[in-house]
Amino acid sequence: MKSPDFEYARVKNLADVFALQKLHGESAQILAGGQSLLAVMNLRMANPQMLIDIGDLHELRGIEHTKNTVRIGALTTHHDILTSAVVQQHIPLLAQAVPHVAHLAIRNKGTIGGSLALGDPAAEYPAVALALNATLILKSAKSERRVSARDFFISLYRTAVKPDEILVAVEFPVATSDQRFVFLELSRRKGDYAIVGLAAAFTLKGKTVSDCALAYMSVDDKPVLAPLAMEAMEGETIDASSIAQAQKALDKDLNPAGDLQGNTATKKQLARVLLSRALMQAGEQHV
Ligand SMILES: Cc1cc2nc3c(=O)[nH]c(=O)nc-3n(C[C@H](O)[C@H](O)[C@H](O)COP(=O)(O)OP(=O)(O)OC[C@H]3O[C@@H](n4cnc5c(N)ncnc54)[C@H](O)[C@@H]3O)c2cc1C
Structure with missing residues (x-):
């Protein structure tokens, strides 16, 4: 057509x-x-x-590292992000997520601004932005405003971008050495959108978890945090008992509608599995 x-x-x-x-x-x-x-x-x-x-607006393309943040211009492509040493070093969660975004040809053209402005609940960047509480920078003729990722995604393909605005950049906080990050997704084939995905970030001091952020993809009409599971992990050490508690809490956080890829029960089970894998992997990470 x-x-x-x-x-x-x-x-x-x-x-x-x-x-x-x-x-x-x-x-x-x-x-x-x-x-x-x-x-x-x-x-x-x-x-x-x-x-x-907007393809000629070169000022909207690029990755800039300042002391505490990395600013990525809206026109920066998936390929630019995949090959960026700054992203690898300072935004490990985004670095883990980007190989899951589509395929080579699409990565050469598709942009981070397009993905975030579209707000697809099955896309990788929105979940990463939510987990890291990134800041989205919107410009109109009259003003510039900064919107937290937690206020940016409104509902299915609806974001905070107004018709007289453009998303110019997104700022991610620089990772600190005591933070751990795991990005996991389950999809039928590599490069497909996720059946369920999880972007996880938290601080690990000794063996104790704090500042836990768990952002799920493909379980709602927008990327969502799992607040009860996040709370369940606060102050805990990662072991079989705390994981089981977090999984129990997660059941109350998520109520995914079934879709062609899986029904509600399947998606909830996959979400539980990803939570357990993410916590186990993070506990084993050494920086
Ligand atoms: C076969 C295929 C597989 C794919 N697989 C995946 C996948 O696994 N994961 C994934 O995340 N994506 C996937 N995608 C989507 C791809 O990543 C897109 O590139 C991305 O979602 C949109 O970026 P874009 O630059 O192409 O935006 P466009 O298609 O140009 O625009 C998308 C939307 O965003 C708006 N927009 C774009 N830029 C701005 C801006 N700066 N400010 C305000 N609004 C703006 C547009 O008006 C439009 O509504 C896939 C695409 C294809 C074709």
Whole structure:
């Protein structure tokens, strides 16, 4: 199938983005890598009248390390992230997640900004952003605002980005030496979207867990934290008993709707399995 007709503009600066957004309102959409948007247009599941192609806005591409954060521009591709030494060293959870994102050809075009703005509940970056409580930076003609990942993902494919805004960058906190990170997902084939996935981050002082963050993918209409399981691990050491307690709490956190990949019971069981694997792996990590 081919997409319906649309107007197209490849902009040279952010001012042009805002001018076109003002002119076309909600019928305009930003085009980044096009790896999700063009597919849904061809399936006629989206029908924007105006595509604002931001591919020439080179200032939105790049990975910058400051003292406490790593700022990644919205147009930075999955490939850039996969091959970044800064990401490997300072955002280990993102480094673990990116090999799970799609395939080589898609990684060369698809961008982190596109993935986060789309807010697919089965995508890797939204769960990582949630686990690390990343900050998303949104710009409009008049202002810039910073939104915590915990307030950014609203519901299925709905995020905090307003029609007159563009996501310009995302900032991740730099990992500290006492933090542990595990990214795990179960999918039918490598590169497929996850049936269930988990982005886990916590501090391990000696053998004691604190600041536990567990962000699940593909179990709700957006990426979600598991607050009761997180609380169950606070102050605990990682052993069979604490894992069993956290799994019990997790049952109350998640109520996934079944989909083509698995019913509610299957997804809950997979979520429990991932929790146990993540905690065991993290307990064995040495930095
Ligand atoms: C076969 C296939 C397999 C895939 N597998 C996976 C996978 O396993 N995991 C995964 O996470 N993804 C997967 N993807 C999706 C891929 O990662 C996309 O690249 C990504 O989701 C969107 O990035 P994009 O740059 O292509 O965005 P686009 O498709 O250009 O845009 C996506 C949406 O975000 C909006 N948008 C884009 N950039 C901005 C911005 N800066 N500010 C505001 N709004 C913006 C657009 O208007 C649009 O609504 C797959 C895609 C394909 C085709």
